[in-house]
Amino acid sequence: MKQASDFHVGDSFELVREADRYRPIYYAAVSGDFNPIHIDREVGRAAGFPDAILQGMCTMAWLADACTAYLGDPARVKRLRVRFSRPVVVGDVVTFRGRCVAVEGPVVRLEVEARNQRGEEVLKGASAEGWLETV
């Protein structure tokens, strides 16, 4: 596993995830969030969207996966913070681009951009804090 000396300000990482037709349904099954706006196209449309929209928490889970892959251990991700600035609609592909902005002793600070296939930001102010001494 990566050690403290392996993390440097300016490191970058990337993750791409797709909100395929089944993703909100699978996510509902494993999270418990069955709000109809996420699993029924008609309800998504009634709410003013072109289709069902993905649970914001699934987008946040993707962000967490991007940070986990960089940090090397799920338990190192200690703080996560996001603002959901635009819904992710079924069919969207989201690209997460993260960078390390600070390494302060055992604390690694990350900032992440998340954009859909049209280049629109789906998260704003997404940040994470990794703690390297968790075990």
Add this chain to the structure above:
Amino acid sequence: MPIDPRHVGRRYGPFRSTVCADQIRSFAIAVAGGSPGYFGTAVGDPHPWSVDDEAASRSPHGALVAPPTFGVTFAMKPFALACSDPELGIDLLRLLHAEQEFEHGAPIRPGDELTTVGEIVEIRSRGALDFLAVRTETVNAAGERVLVGRWTAVVRR
């Protein structure tokens, strides 16, 4: 009608839940682009320490650990109950998840017995938008804090 700010301080819980290994695995697989459940074959690319017992047993944790946002499975309940609370009268078609913060404590593992409480900590309006924030706190059986969440919804009036 804006949401009545007198509901700040309204509490939900405590709620108990027990974490199981299959639940951690399914969550990690579904998030990573795979298909959970009986007919699922694709696994996506989850971190091995959340899905593979063998790899996890050789990790510093010695067993599976939950992915960072797994807390949704037990800690979202107070937020969901607040959003659909008849006393607040929110139209769910007009509601979106606006902001989310998590602060993790001890790693979450299979067998953990967790207790979650939640409280409405903020109700404010900005133009035609209402914001509702719920703070949740989850502890394990040893009394260690495993998760603090701040869940914010926006309602378009």
